[in-house]
Amino acid sequence: MSQGKVWKYGDNVNTDVIFPGRYTYQIMPPEEMAKHAMEDLDPEFAGSVRAGDVVVAGKNFGCGSSREQAAACLKAAGVQAVVAKSFARIYFRNAINLGLAVLACDEAVDLLEKGDAVDIDFAGDEIRSPKGTFRFLPLPASVIGILEAGGLLEYTKKKLEKE
Amino acid sequence: MGKTLTEKILGRKAGKDVQAGEVITVSPDYVLSHDNSAAIIQEFRKLGVEKVKAPEKIVIVLDHIVPASEEKYAQNHKSIREFVAEQGIPHFFDINAGICHQVLPEQGFALPGKVIVGSDSHTPSYGALGAFATGIGRTETACTWATDEIWLRVPETMRIDLSGRFRAGVFAKDLSLKIIGDHGAEMANYKAVEFAGPAAGDISVGSRLTLANMSAEMGAKNGYFAPDAKTLKWLEGRARGPFVAASSDPDARFESVLAYDLGLLEPQVACPHTVDNVKPIGAVAGKPVNQVLIGTCTNGRLEDLEAAAAIFRGRKVHSGVRVLVIPASWEVYRGALESGALAVLVDAGCVILNSGCGPCLGAHEGLMAAGEVCLSTSNRNFQGRMGHRDSEIYLASPATAAATAVAGKIADPREFA
Numbered sequence: 044m045s046q047g048k049v050w051k052y053g054d055n056v057n058t059d060v061i062f063p064g065r066y067t068y069q070i071m072p073p074e075e076m077a078k079h080a081m082e083d084l085d086p087e088f089a090g091s092v093r094a095g096d097v098v099v100a101g102k103n104f105g106c107g108s109s110r111e112q113a114a115a116c117l118k119a120a121g122v123q124a125v126v127a128k129s130f131a132r133i134y135f136r137n138a139i140n141l142g143l144a145v146l147a148c149d150e151a152v153d154l155l156e157k158g159d160a161v162d163i164d165f166a167g168d169e170i171r172s173p174k175g176t177f178r179f180l181p182l183p184a185s186v187i188g189i190l191e192a193g194g195l196l197e198y199t200k201k202k203l204e205k206e
Numbered sequence: 207m208g209k210t211l212t213e214k215i216l217g218r219k220a221g222k223d224v225q226a227g228e229v230i231t232v233s234p235d236y237v238l239s240h241d242n243s244a245a246i247i248q249e250f251r252k253l254g255v256e257k258v259k260a261p262e263k264i265v266i267v268l269d270h271i272v273p274a275s276e277e278k279y280a281q282n283h284k285s286i287r288e289f290v291a292e293q294g295i296p297h298f299f300d301i302n303a304g305i306c307h308q309v310l311p312e313q314g315f316a317l318p319g320k321v322i323v324g325s326d327s328h329t330p331s332y333g334a335l336g337a338f339a340t341g342i343g344r345t346e347t348a349c350t351w352a353t354d355e356i357w358l359r360v361p362e363t364m365r366i367d368l369s370g371r372f373r374a375g376v377f378a379k380d381l382s383l384k385i386i387g388d389h390g391a392e393m394a395n396y397k398a399v400e401f402a403g404p405a406a407g408d409i410s411v412g413s414r415l416t417l418a419n420m421s422a423e424m425g426a427k428n429g430y431f432a433p434d435a436k437t438l439k440w441l442e443g444r445a446r447g448p449f450v451a452a453s454s455d456p457d458a459r460f461e462s463v464l465a466y467d468l469g470l471l472e473p474q475v476a477c478p479h480t481v482d483n484v485k486p487i488g489a490v491a492g493k494p495v496n497q498v499l500i501g502t503c504t505n506g507r508l509e510d511l512e513a514a515a516a517i518f519r520g521r522k523v524h525s526g527v528r529v530l531v532i533p534a535s536w537e538v539y540r541g542a543l544e545s546g547a548l549a550v551l552v553d554a555g556c557v558i559l560n561s562g563c564g565p566c567l568g569a570h571e572g573l574m575a576a577g578e579v580c581l582s583t584s585n586r587n588f589q590g591r592m593g594h595r596d597s598e599i600y601l602a603s604p605a606t607a608a609a610t611a612v613a614g615k616i617a618d619p620r621e622f623a
Contacts, residue, residue, distance in 0.1 A: 055391050055392070055480055055482075057480075057586075057588045058588075059568075059586070059588035059589070059590060059591045060588060060589055060590065063568065063590055064567040064568035064569055064590075064591055065568050065569060067242075067567065067569070068241055068242065068270055068271055068279060068282065068569055069278055070244060070245050070248065070278075070282065083589055083590040083595045084589075102392055103391055103392035103395060103425065106391055106392065106425060107327065107586060107588060108326075108327045108567075108586075109325060109326055109327040109341045109342065109343055109344075110242075111245075111343040111344045111345060114343075129392060129395060131392070131395060131425055132395060132396045132425065132427055133327055133341050133342065133343060136342065136343055136346065137343035137345070137346075140343055140345045140346055141345065183229070183359075185229040185357060185359075194345070195345050195346055195349050196249060196252055196253065196345055196348070196349065199253060199349040199352060199353060200252075200253055200254060202353070203253060203254065203255055203352060203353070204254075
């Protein structure tokens with residue numbers, strides 16, 4: 044369990060504002076990606092985000108392009124989880140594949156505000172805050188193996204070693 | 207209980223009866239990637255295997271920043287060419303081919319019944335020809351190169367029944383924007399979208415590609431038309447090999463069904479900064495623009511360039527406007543040369559660019575300064591996508607784009623007949 048602060052955004056936060064297209068085809072290390080996280084949505088984010096912080100947003104988080112940096116930049120910036128009402132499907136896959144927790148929980152999104160302190164209990168499927176304790180939907184069993192391995196690369200590596 | 211097209215194609219691949227909701231592992235027919243192959247190669251190298259498992263299934267098309275506009279992109283392209291040679295990947299298309307989503311259909315990879323995954327969100331385009339096609343990320347593309355398999359959740363299906371006929375000045379792009387405007391950008395998140403109904407058969411393959419492409423903006427996993435006589439005719443001389451078509455059974459289970467009468471539609475415009483902020487042309491006409499983009503994987507086909515040329519014929523681009531035209535592929539480029547459409551566009555004052563993605567993704571070729579406005583035939587109008595974060599993008603059909611270019615402000619193509 045770890046503690047952080049909430050960064051709150053609305054519905055349909057798209058991949059272009061999370062990680063702009065002008066950087067998408069430049070190959071850069073994750074810590075460099077983190078410097079551009081949320082650049083076109085919230086210029087304050089990249090400079091002020093702290094390890095353990097949580098991004099809270101509405102419906103369809105991560106819609107738009109398939110760019111994986113939109114998940115990688117948040118993870119590299121120290122974000123421990125994105126809590127949203129729903130996720131765009133490629134973003135959901137990318138986040139799992141990179142080991143970034145993506146949690147669906149309507150109630151937490153409705154009540155949490157920017158700056159609120161939150162703890163996430165991954166084993167107990169709970170988000171705790173002064174505003175209340177919220178249960179999130181456990182991730183599908185099919186993807187837990189990937190998360191447990193630390194992402195798809197590690198998962199695949201182990202699988203290839205066994206073959 | 208019958209099966210949907212998606213359940214049939216994925217079931218055949220999984221070697222068992224499958225239904226929506228199930229998670230299966232399949233070996234895809236093709237794995238697409240483009241300029242982002244450079245990043246995928248780096249991930250692939252971390253896996254500790256020397257060789258890709260099925261080089262003949264990998265299709266790489268350079269299209270996003272072609273020709274390279276900067277040294278770092280040139281380096282990416284170089285590393286991709288070297289990897290293609292090293293791994294013996296037979297299906298590689300360099301900077302003189304076009305946009306992947308036009309090249310794969312034209313070159314006969316996108317076929318009925320095939321499973322195609324691609325590291326690009328508009329991969330669902332190939333559903334226009336009856337394939338199951340969906341977008342994936344870079345890491346999973348690298349892993350699929352190594353393992354020749356990928357996990358997929360069999361999606362539920364939403365059917366959109368089409369009836370009637372488009373009136374003059376109204377196109378597939380207007381239909382797609384109307385649907386997204388009515389139901390929101392996540393209307394089909396995780397789902398398949400089947401375009402069906404009595405009018406589906408009348409819609410050209412080019413327009414089907416537009417609709418399947420725009421299903422990505424509905425959040426769809428895949429979007430498709432059942433293959434028909436039109437599909438088979440278009441594939442003559444293109445198909446790379448045999449294929450087994452699939453269609454939904456009459457008693458297949460659809461999660462929801464929407465209905466649209468094409469005859470009731472008018473031109474539509476998606477306003478900044480989301481694709482579902484859609485208004486009828488009358489509500490936005492008169493908005494001044496600085497740039498017009500005609501092209502992209504959504505609307506850069508021959509029928510699109512001809513729709514634009516029909517309006518530009520005998521007219522000039524407005525003095526305050528820059529018009530960028532990008533044929534979606536070299537086949538389209540050649541077709542537009544032969545049909546005379548390109549001459550009309552050049553005479554009107556349009557700038558013709560190399561086939562590729564152009565400024566759509568905001569990396570090169572016609573980016574916007576602060577405060578500028580672009581009307582584009584592309585599929586996304588997110589803030590800052592085509593340049594400065596304080597620029598604006600409106601989305602519309604090629605005919606609306608041409609009318610706007612002539613008027614210098616957003617204009618109704620029906621007034622330019």
